[in-house]
Amino acid sequence: MQFTAQQISFMLNGTVEGDPNVSVNQLAKIEDAGYGSLSFLANPKYEQYLYTTNASVVIVNNDLVLSEEVKATLVRVENAYSAFTILLEKYNTIKLNKTGIEQPSFIHPSAKIGENAYIGAFAYIGPDVKIGDNCKIFPNTYIADGVVIGDNVTLYAGVKIYFDCLIGNRVIIHSGTIIGGDGFGFAPNANGSYTKISQIGNVILEDDVEVGSNTTIDRATLGSTIIRRGVKLDNLIQIAHNVEIGADTVVAAQSGISGSSKIGENCIIGGQVGIVGHISIAKGTQIQAKSGISRSIDIAGKKWAGAPASAYTDHMRSQVVLTRLPDLEKRIIELEKIIAELRTESK
Amino acid sequence: MQFTAQQISFMLNGTVEGDPNVSVNQLAKIEDAGYGSLSFLANPKYEQYLYTTNASVVIVNNDLVLSEEVKATLVRVENAYSAFTILLEKYNTIKLNKTGIEQPSFIHPSAKIGENAYIGAFAYIGPDVKIGDNCKIFPNTYIADGVVIGDNVTLYAGVKIYFDCLIGNRVIIHSGTIIGGDGFGFAPNANGSYTKISQIGNVILEDDVEVGSNTTIDRATLGSTIIRRGVKLDNLIQIAHNVEIGADTVVAAQSGISGSSKIGENCIIGGQVGIVGHISIAKGTQIQAKSGISRSIDIAGKKWAGAPASAYTDHMRSQVVLTRLPDLEKRIIELEKIIAELRTESK
Amino acid sequence: MQFTAQQISFMLNGTVEGDPNVSVNQLAKIEDAGYGSLSFLANPKYEQYLYTTNASVVIVNNDLVLSEEVKATLVRVENAYSAFTILLEKYNTIKLNKTGIEQPSFIHPSAKIGENAYIGAFAYIGPDVKIGDNCKIFPNTYIADGVVIGDNVTLYAGVKIYFDCLIGNRVIIHSGTIIGGDGFGFAPNANGSYTKISQIGNVILEDDVEVGSNTTIDRATLGSTIIRRGVKLDNLIQIAHNVEIGADTVVAAQSGISGSSKIGENCIIGGQVGIVGHISIAKGTQIQAKSGISRSIDIAGKKWAGAPASAYTDHMRSQVVLTRLPDLEKRIIELEKIIAELRTESK
Numbered sequence A, B, C: 001m002q003f004t005a006q007q008i009s010f011m012l013n014g015t016v017e018g019d020p021n022v023s024v025n026q027l028a029k030i031e032d033a034g035y036g037s038l039s040f041l042a043n044p045k046y047e048q049y050l051y052t053t054n055a056s057v058v059i060v061n062n063d064l065v066l067s068e069e070v071k072a073t074l075v076r077v078e079n080a081y082s083a084f085t086i087l088l089e090k091y092n093t094i095k096l097n098k099t100g101i102e103q104p105s106f107i108h109p110s111a112k113i114g115e116n117a118y119i120g121a122f123a124y125i126g127p128d129v130k131i132g133d134n135c136k137i138f139p140n141t142y143i144a145d146g147v148v149i150g151d152n153v154t155l156y157a158g159v160k161i162y163f164d165c166l167i168g169n170r171v172i173i174h175s176g177t178i179i180g181g182d183g184f185g186f187a188p189n190a191n192g193s194y195t196k197i198s199q200i201g202n203v204i205l206e207d208d209v210e211v212g213s214n215t216t217i218d219r220a221t222l223g224s225t226i227i228r229r230g231v232k233l234d235n236l237i238q239i240a241h242n243v244e245i246g247a248d249t250v251v252a253a254q255s256g257i258s259g260s261s262k263i264g265e266n267c268i269i270g271g272q273v274g275i276v277g278h279i280s281i282a283k284g285t286q287i288q289a290k291s292g293i294s295r296s297i298d299i300a301g302k303k304w305a306g307a308p309a310s311a312y313t314d315h316m317r318s319q320v321v322l323t324r325l326p327d328l329e330k331r332i333i334e335l336e337k338i339i340a341e342l343r344t345e346s347k
Helices: A003-011 A044-050 A078-095 A310-322 A325-346 B005-012 B044-050 B080-095 B312-323 B327-347 C005-012 C046-048 C080-095 C310-322 C325-345
Strands: A014-019 A036-040 A057-061 A073-077 A179-183 A186-188 A194-196 A202-205 A216-218 A223-228 A303-306 A309-311 B014-019 B037-041 B056-059 B074-079 B178-181 B184-186 B195-196 B202-207 B215-216 B224-227 B303-305 C015-017 C035-042 C056-059 C073-077 C178-181 C185-186 C195-196 C203-205 C216-218 C226-229 C303-306 C309-311
Touching: A003 A014, A003 A057, A003 A073, A003 A078, A003 C303, A036 A044, A036 A078, A073 A078, A179 A202, A179 C226, A194 C195, A202 A216, A216 A223, A303 A310, A309 A310, A310 A325, A310 B327, A325 B327, A325 C310, A325 C325, B005 B014, B005 B056, B005 B074, B005 B080, B037 B044, B037 B080, B044 B303, B056 B080, B202 B215, B303 B312, B312 B327, B312 C310, B312 C325, B327 C073, B327 C325, C005 C015, C005 C056, C005 C073, C005 C080, C035 C046, C035 C080, C056 C080, C080 C303, C178 C203, C203 C216, C216 C226, C303 C310, C309 C310, C310 C325
Parallel strands: A036 A057, A057 A073, A179 A216, A202 A223, B037 B056, B056 B074, B178 B215, B202 B224, C035 C056, C056 C073, C178 C216, C203 C226
Antiparallel strands: A014 A073, A186 A194, A303 A309, B014 B074, B184 B195, C015 C073, C185 C195, C303 C309
């Protein structure tokens, strides 16, 4: 893939400043860019790099005023950041532009697959599966009986989806993620052993959900574990049975949400957070990384931290005093001594 | 799958109240159930839903006294909850009732597979593997050289078992779980680099163990990492080399147990717990979610919490005082002022 | 695999004490060893086991002076521990000594594979992939377009490597690990939803890196996520986009490093540690298990603990006082009472 400054300018509806015929074949950060690279400058903080970069072409804002001479050819656009984002996306689309059915793959005769699909080798598509149009199912992926998948879905290599789960439109699931494994449900017996409680519900991922790598989302005991529209889940996250996550909530890596808890919409949950079962978290809640949430949060839009969590500012105040704790103890001992003296004196 | 109230009653040894010919084709919670659903009422707390549910059939206890009129057909049984559990299990058995060997799969000529097996497409069964009767090996599963598997075992799609590991009877392993990867063992060199210590032991899962999705259980350096009979492990758990977990212990998601530690039987370990290496935990120990265990626990049957963990009630008391810490600091400052005044006065 | 004491002694350049013709077919710890086992004694602490072990052959140090009679045949060497390590490695090499291309596998015509390769069944090797000599690619592994892999690399079953990633020489990656999934990058929209930021960088693993099972290393947004020479990563670790980890650093299981953070060389990071994004950690830093690092660490070679972390000794001191916190509160209340009395008296 090689493009000239002129071609890039044309794609972005910009104007060229410098040699329009210089060509680029890769994208790079302005501080790292080598000859033949295309880069961008959006944040004025990095303007210095514009005058030293080896990038061949740099996308800049229309209103940028140069304070020194520039080697690179410039492409001026209304918004350099969003213009570059558009290019990233085009680049990615070209990179991942696969279609056709590779062999050997396993497609059950009763499965229905829409138009323009990519099915990688060693992908398994079970009985009664329905897959919409423009889907990419990468190699070594497993889609069990009765799963229904919308349009424009990408399942990267090695995703596993258990039977009867539902996947919306434009969903992206990264490698190694497991959708619909059994919830962790066991009934204790008198002798200390456990009997498995069958988990016959499913998992629903609504439209525009993205799930990272090696995350696990368990099927409901009965009913559905539901991930609402637009939710973004990072890598290695645990979502237990019967959880519901509200629209446009994001969860960072290695967090876990226990059974039947209900997370509101537009929440931001940091990494390595733990949320106990059977509670609800109000919409717009923000939870700091590594926090432990052991009770429902009823007030919307607040920030929480700590394990067990308290309001963010309270937590921070306690944390500060915590570091002074050995000193506080010494001061108490000192006070006790003085008071003992005072008492002796006052007798 | 469609059943009439009469058929369900017959299966459960119950009695029908209402139309015996009404039929159902799915299972649902009483509060969510739609027309054509079978549900149950066990907990009196939910009795209100019985009078409003759209379920076509509801299983109830023999001794339930109705306080209002009911639309649904009732099936009365001795214990509604356990009757429903039996139905869940039957449903699941039908859902997962697969047999036969799908193609393409890889079965080494020296491997031995018992009666009535399901081997999914793209499953790999290596040299000298032995698999018992009635096992289900789902697609994309890998079973390396010399692994021995008992009867009635289910390995869901994408499970990987390294060479020489032993899997007992009725074991269930969910997708993406790795059994027998190398333990994390390296010897430091003088120059700061590390030399790998070969890990040539194995992993043993005894009878009735269930392991969730994307969990990792490392092989022993020498000898065996052992998961005893009836242990239940959730998703994304790390079990390091040479660990031993006692019978009927349960571990919740994202917990980690470091090398050579030995966990007693009948323990309950919450989610995101960390246990350091080379310690032992007495039987019946309960560990709260997110705790960190850095020393052996010798007394059986106690509850622990915190990181580092202390006895549960002590930990809770400290946690409560912790939230009052900024206030305590103020009170110390106040005391110091007063005492300074008192001293001045008393001079 | 069966060896006589004589053969083992010959391999290790040792001397036999006892029957040179006794043979062994497995390796075991001296306290567990049964008849037919080879074991070793390096640590004098375990000398007692030498006189009771059922091992047929035991490797011991040249300078060991026996205090009782020994049943087993001894092989005396300069350093029993390192001699045994050499045997472990030989054993492992024999166990994993696979070559050839199993069928069915998928190798794109444009892929180049070096000499002496093992390619397991259901492995997928995409367009323009380059693989060096003596590599072992186990079953169900996925190597996407343009990936370049060095010599003597082992990818265990089910490893997934996304397009354009680079893997050095002698790298070992365990089952289920995902290299090059998209970084977790989203731009918030005015309506609360998010737009994906394309992640077009890659991941570089330099020479001698080892990665455990089910770990995830995300590709950079632009540029590279870099794991330097000799780094050892355990299981279930999360490495976010644009992270860089310095040479010979080791990270224990279930730790997470957030986006763009830069870890120095020769660091030791415990299990379940969290490190926030956009910070740097000085070389030689040691971080205790379960710690949370929220700020850059500039001083090299120090030990840290806690969440948020402080210097190890400070943290330990605070932890100790923490357990006395309920007592401290009581003492403050006591002081307040006494002072109230003193003030009353002094009026």
